[in-house]
Amino acid sequence: MTLLLQYTIIFASVLSLVALGGCFAEHSGVINLGLEGIMVMGALGGALAMKYLGAETPKLVMILVVSLSAIAFGVLYSSLLGFASINFKADQTLVGTAMNMLATAVATVIVRSLNTAEDPNNVSTTIQYINQKKAFLVNLNGFEFNWFMVMALCALIISTIVLYRTRFGLRLMACGENPQAADSVGINVYKMRWAGVLISGLLGGLGGIVYITAGVSEWKFEVGVAGFGFLALAVMIFGQWKPYRIGLAALLFGFFRALSNVYSGFPFLMALKLPGTIYNMMPYIISLIVLAFTSKNSAAPKAEGIPYDKGSR
Amino acid sequence: MKTKKQLLKNPTFQTVLASVLCIVLGLFIGFVVLLLINPAGAGTAIKTILLNWMTRGTTAARLKTLGNTIVKTAPLLLCALSVQFCYKVGLFNIGAAGQYVAGAGMCLYAALAWKLPWFVCILLAMAAGAFLGMISGALKAYQNVNEVISGIMLNWITLYTVNIILGGSSLTKDPASPYTVDLAASNPKGVIPSLGLEKLFSNNRFVTIAIPLAILIAVLVWVILNKTKFGYELRATGYNKEAARYAGMKEKKNIILTLMIGGALAAAGAAFFFLTGYEKWSTTQTSVPGMGFNGIAATFLGGLHPIGTIFSSYFIQHITDGGALIDKSIYPSQISDLISAIIIYLCAFVLFFKTTLTIRLARQEERTIERELEIKAEKGGDNE
Numbered sequence: 001m002t003l004l005l006q007y008t009i010i011f012a013s014v015l016s017l018v019a020l021g022g023c024f025a026e027h028s029g030v031i032n033l034g035l036e037g038i039m040v041m042g043a044l045g046g047a048l049a050m051k052y053l054g055a056e057t058p059k060l061v062m063i064l065v066v067s068l069s070a071i072a073f074g075v076l077y078s079s080l081l082g083f084a085s086i087n088f089k090a091d092q093t094l095v096g097t098a099m100n101m102l103a104t105a106v107a108t109v110i111v112r113s114l115n116t117a118e119d120p121n122n123v124s125t126t127i128q129y130i131n132q133k134k135a136f137l138v139n140l141n142g143f144e145f146n147w148f149m150v151m152a153l154c155a156l157i158i159s160t161i162v163l164y165r166t167r168f169g170l171r172l173m174a175c176g177e178n179p180q181a182a183d184s185v186g187i188n189v190y191k192m193r194w195a196g197v198l199i200s201g202l203l204g205g206l207g208g209i210v211y212i213t214a215g216v217s218e219w220k221f222e223v224g225v226a227g228f229g230f231l232a233l234a235v236m237i238f239g240q241w242k243p244y245r246i247g248l249a250a251l252l253f254g255f256f257r258a259l260s261n262v263y264s265g266f267p268f269l270m271a272l273k274l275p276g277t278i279y280n281m282m283p284y285i286i287s288l289i290v291l292a293f294t295s296k297n298s299a300a301p302k303a304e305g306i307p308y309d310k311g312s313r
Numbered sequence: 314m315k316t317k318k319q320l321l322k323n324p325t326f327q328t329v330l331a332s333v334l335c336i337v338l339g340l341f342i343g344f345v346v347l348l349l350i351n352p353a354g355a356g357t358a359i360k361t362i363l364l365n366w367m368t369r370g371t372t373a374a375r376l377k378t379l380g381n382t383i384v385k386t387a388p389l390l391l392c393a394l395s396v397q398f399c400y401k402v403g404l405f406n407i408g409a410a411g412q413y414v415a416g417a418g419m420c421l422y423a424a425l426a427w428k429l430p431w432f433v434c435i436l437l438a439m440a441a442g443a444f445l446g447m448i449s450g451a452l453k454a455y456q457n458v459n460e461v462i463s464g465i466m467l468n469w470i471t472l473y474t475v476n477i478i479l480g481g482s483s484l485t486k487d488p489a490s491p492y493t494v495d496l497a498a499s500n501p502k503g504v505i506p507s508l509g510l511e512k513l514f515s516n517n518r519f520v521t522i523a524i525p526l527a528i529l530i531a532v533l534v535w536v537i538l539n540k541t542k543f544g545y546e547l548r549a550t551g552y553n554k555e556a557a558r559y560a561g562m563k564e565k566k567n568i569i570l571t572l573m574i575g576g577a578l579a580a581a582g583a584a585f586f587f588l589t590g591y592e593k594w595s596t597t598q599t600s601v602p603g604m605g606f607n608g609i610a611a612t613f614l615g616g617l618h619p620i621g622t623i624f625s626s627y628f629i630q631h632i633t634d635g636g637a638l639i640d641k642s643i644y645p646s647q648i649s650d651l652i653s654a655i656i657i658y659l660c661a662f663v664l665f666f667k668t669t670l671t672i673r674l675a676r677q678e679e680r681t682i683e684r685e686l687e688i689k690a691e692k693g694g695d696n697e
Binding site: 033080084085088089090091093094095097098099101102104105106108109112113116120123125222223224226227230233234237275277278280281284285287288291292293295296298 | 346350405407452456457458459461462463465466467468469470473474476477481599600606609610613641642643644645647648650651653654655657658660661662664665
């Protein structure tokens, strides 16, 4: 039971971080379908930091450096989206898709080259961090507390304040609702959209490193992050682009994702004799059903996905 | 000088120019990455990627390798057409990857478990793909679910389902390995016939009539989209949903139909590949095959034109196979995926490139006309 709770909370942390990232980008008017790729790059940044720091690094340094490295990778990578979709008015769906493919390819090439350079027989795309990972964990009576959980909670609270209580947040949202009106009162729409995209890179990158350290102690970069970035988008839609609702939606989705990790520990689930793969499918099925019921009256920002052109009416 | 400008104004030429620029830039970045990994062999590696089958020693081996690349081009072409058909109607069919998986699962199950002949298997596969497309389409039309997100969810659901179904029966799965059983041994009627085509590629038995069929479908897609009322309605829906509805077109039905056709195309691609027996399905694979995603690359590189897509599909498959031939002890073969991904990213700039080019040319033309008028006016003044 504690295990289920632990996995639910850690996966919910990942989902809420990444969904908040999507939330910032969409409130500024840019659909970020590249979150999946941003997660991969964040995961790569964090994993490389862990690989080179070694296991003897003090805990605080480890947590800070790994998080910052993941964030830096995520932010840098998200600028690809900003550059193409804001400055060059490119099709945001196409750019996002390209970013997802590119991230997995880049991560695979980098990790494999590093592995082969160290040992010519090692052609895997795996990075191990079993000892380094311990820096993030605190054992509380069998519940493995993870510092990333606190970060996710902080991100939720800060996002709520930033979006609804600061000038920046309100201006950001104006750019996603009616950029022409925002421009007419002197808000620089392009700058605001860049801010939205870079914040989504920050949160998405952080989400990536949390995801690959949740439950496992090595990661095969060939597989990317298995659609988790898109699950986060589903969480964002279910959460109606509002941070506190995103938090709740993330808990629900996190629960179903956690089931696939721990279902074998529950006798009544084992008694059903379902193939284990069914539990792997659960989060995707749930999100399809949830989307079918919540997308109709969506509170999506009105101008999202439309490149801003000063000359258009 | 004038002909050069006219050429630049020609939209077809602009598209080809843009695609070539994307390829050159993509290859250049790929080359830089190779240099960074290991400068010594980078030249040979990029050459191998570009030459692919031409690096083989004998003519027979070259033809055989070329045949293999072409066998894999057919499914890629159909996935690209699937993405393209939907894109013309304003839908981004990222679900092509899952529809491809559904097609693979269905055709293999029909061929191995039910021992059906190949053409029935293809039709069943297309039905399975169309079914997936219908789910995405209905969700989009009636519940306003973004087809990209529902497509991704369905990709994963389909992958797991196909693994369960193909892995669950001893008729389909080889008990000693995670792969499906050999198609030619289990059901010879299930293999797509080659009708002598294999002789052109030094008896590469995987070269079948699937290849001419795929090209035929590409032409058919072009005809349907551009020369029929149905295609016109679909494109009109894509340009402006509200206007299409106002003009009496059923935009909901059109959305669903489009994704169904897209699904059938991608699934047919899978059948065209797996029914040659070239590859078996691994029932333990944990990632969605890249064919559908590469289709996105091929379709945009092909300038969103079915005929251009034939060439771009071949090119993408050509460098992917070339990547598999490079020295794996130094370079990762995924370098080709990297190049394809960069090419798609660059394709996003194509529209901007074209509009800027057109605007600049128009401005230049305006200026020359103005200048001519000025000269004329001056001359007129002299005469007086």
